[in-house]
Amino acid sequence: MCGRFANDLPKELMQQIFRTTGPAPEWLASWNIAPRQPAPVVRRHPATGERRLDLLMWGLVPNWARSMDRQPINARAETVATSGMFRAAFRSRRCLVPATAYYEWKSGSHPRAPYAFARRDGAPLALAGLWESWEYEGDILRTFAIITTQASDAMRPIHDRMPVLIADRDQDTWLNAPPQVAGDLLHGTGDDVLRFWPIGVAVNNTRNNRPELLDAG
Numbered sequence: 001m002c003g004r005f006a007n008d009l010p011k012e013l014m015q016q017i018f019r020t021t022g023p024a025p026e027w028l029a030s031w032n033i034a035p036r037q038p039a040p041v042v043r044r045h046p047a048t049g050e051r052r053l054d055l056l057m058w059g060l061v062p063n064w065a066r067s068m069d070r071q072p073i074n075a076r077a078e079t080v081a082t083s084g085m086f087r088a089a090f091r092s093r094r095c096l097v098p099a100t101a102y103y104e105w106k107s108g109s110h111p112r113a114p115y116a117f118a119r120r121d122g123a124p125l126a127l128a129g130l131w132e133s134w135e136y137e138g139d140i141l142r143t144f145a146i147i148t149t150q151a152s153d154a155m156r157p158i159h160d161r162m163p164v165l166i167a168d169r170d171q172d173t174w175l176n177a178p179p180q181v182a183g184d185l186l187h188g189t190g191d192d193v194l195r196f197w198p199i200g201v202a203v204n205n206t207r208n209n210r211p212e213l214l215d216a217g
Contacts, residue, residue, distance in 0.1 A: 001074045002146045002163040005102040006031040018042045024053040031213045034206040035073045043095040060145035061134040077149040077186035089130035097127040104159040117196045128164035154191040165189045
């Protein structure tokens with residue numbers, strides 16, 4: 001799974017890297033984004049088809065839901081096209097979730113040992129996501145989930161799942177192509193792209209939010 005991530009990219013840099021148009025929300029850097037918190041998301045505008053940078057809440061609420069009882073933060077790549085929770089969003093509401101790193105905790109360790117994962121070249125991550133709009137009593141809530149897949153051999157000792165990463169060259173395909181084509185991008189990332197390292201347990205507490213969370217522990 002992917003249960004926490006960091007994004008310290010300035011708004012203007014995200015607009016440039018992800019080639020978004022139109023207004024964008026102000027964004028304060030966060031090194032400990034947790035479920036049910038807002039985060040920047042790159043999505044195709046429903047009316048114009050242009051790329052937009054918006055703040056959405058992490059934890060997907062489908063438009064048919066009667067309540068917010070269920071808010072999955074992850075969708076499995078193996079079932080995202082068929083799951084009743086995600087298939088409508090996968091057809092037409094795919095998105096990119098910018099990040100500078102994501103966190104996983106080593107399975108079976110006590111206390112849980114956190115690790116940070118980032119690109120070896122220092123470039124931002126583009127996590128594959130889905131988004132939804134949910135209306136309740138006249139208010140619109142827009143939410144997202146991150147798609148995960150099986151971890152690579154090198155990362156599996158830490159966790160058996162990892163977020164799907166969308167390469168720069170595949171971003172237009174992910175956002176715009178038919179689901180049958182976009183589905184071909186739902187695979188793991190090679191060990192030559194990502195690096196990971198142990199970090200301190202301060203990240204375990206969502207109230208802690210500072211750059212030092214990424215320091216090697």
